[in-house]
Amino acid sequence: MNNTKEQKLEAFGRLLDIMDELREQCPWDKKQTLESLRHLTIEEVYELGDAILDNNLDELKKELGDVLLHIVFYAKIGSEKNSFDIADVAHAISDKLVARHPHIYGDVKVKNEEEVKQNWEKLKLKEGNKSVLSGVPKTLPAMVKANRIQDKVAGVGFDWETPDQVFEKVKEELQELEDAKNNKSQKEIENELGDVFFSLVNYARFLNVNPENALERTNKKFIKRFGYIEDKAKENKKSLHQMSLDEMDVFWEEAKQND
Template sequence: MNTRENQLKAFDRLLTIMDELRTQCPWDKKQTMESLRHLTIEETYELGDAILDNDLEEIKKELGDVLLHIVFYSKIGSETNDFDIADVCNSICEKLINRHPHIYGDVKVENEEDVKRNWENLKLKEGKNSVLEGVPHSLPALVKANRIQEKVAGVGFDWEHPNQVWEKVEEELAEFKVEIEKGDKQAMESEFGDVLFSMVNYARFLNINPENALERTNKKFSKRFQYLEEKAKAINKPLKDMTLAEMDVFWEEAKVFLSE
């Protein structure tokens, strides 16, 4: 691994390249924080994909892309004298020190849960009006549900045992079934949301990340369906002309031959 000196040299090299691109490249010169925003989100998702695939080489590359965006935003901020990369680094350093009094102060903690509770309480002392203020409005709903539950659990608003949460899941499923039988679409949607929210909560108690779990299933389904498509092409028969039973033969093959 690189020494700290080499790490700092590499970061300095990136800052220098960013300075050069900002003054010399027509595309880089035009960019604003707003124009970079959607690209940053895309890069973050690409990093997430690489992590789920456990592709370390790709993780390294995608981390570089995300780091570039951080440096890019900081460069833009420096041009208006609002902040630069040093301010960004110092800001997060101060936050980490303040949020870890069990490391940099005299607070005692017994476990990870104590750390989480302290974290949320410290944020309230810093002036936040709600523990939910730190949950971005634009997060995908599944991720947002998980973060909301983590946040409120951090201040003690939580179930005590996993079986209580599972009972809540069963309760919500029963209520959803009632609305299905009634046929009220609006009520069905509301109850389905409750089912998903309770399932996310149960996943949290089992230390399962619901977003990761669902994305792994998405990937698994996609691989199997693409196998099915390839087999259909091999026998020169379009999927739309195949019976469900015929397709199911290849689907079962995919479950056997494809690794998850």
């Protein structure tokens, strides 16, 4: 599908017109506020993430539409408050992209992707950010937040040099967790387990693996395999409680063969 630029603008204009009509005529849409939409937007982004991990392009197109609708909805409410509209949103991100890419729109030279990331963080500090980490949302899930924190500090040079160094740190943290399990309080055990997770997230970054995606793929794999065990239990007219662990392990291995 290769729509022309004019067709793309026409399609976006159609969406803006529909949003105007719904906001004026639909009881549900008229009632919505920035706050009421927030949790729905978060759900839509997670559904988009699922479509990406499943590599389901048809579903991806639908979920992108849902997210785009929310962006247009927020901009519509912003215009009603005489604060901003969708044009202001588009211009703001365009201005930011131009400013953050001096190697494209200016005379800055870069050698690779890493230098682009380092320049990005330096520019953010010049724009007024008080801290390299000030742009990390407080409400991010813990694993995503850890990944963003490590990525940002690496952008200003606070980083390990090799994956082997990071893996040694993982082993060190695991040993500290084991020591805490034997000799420390529950709070200390929790602290050490947090350090293990944080070091593993860092190791994932050095392996060029997104830890959130990796864990979610494992979640999906486990759900599929366990569902296979449940189906086999029904075929044998048994409940899971009636099955031994050895019986379940047999079906688990069968499920692995079907991955």
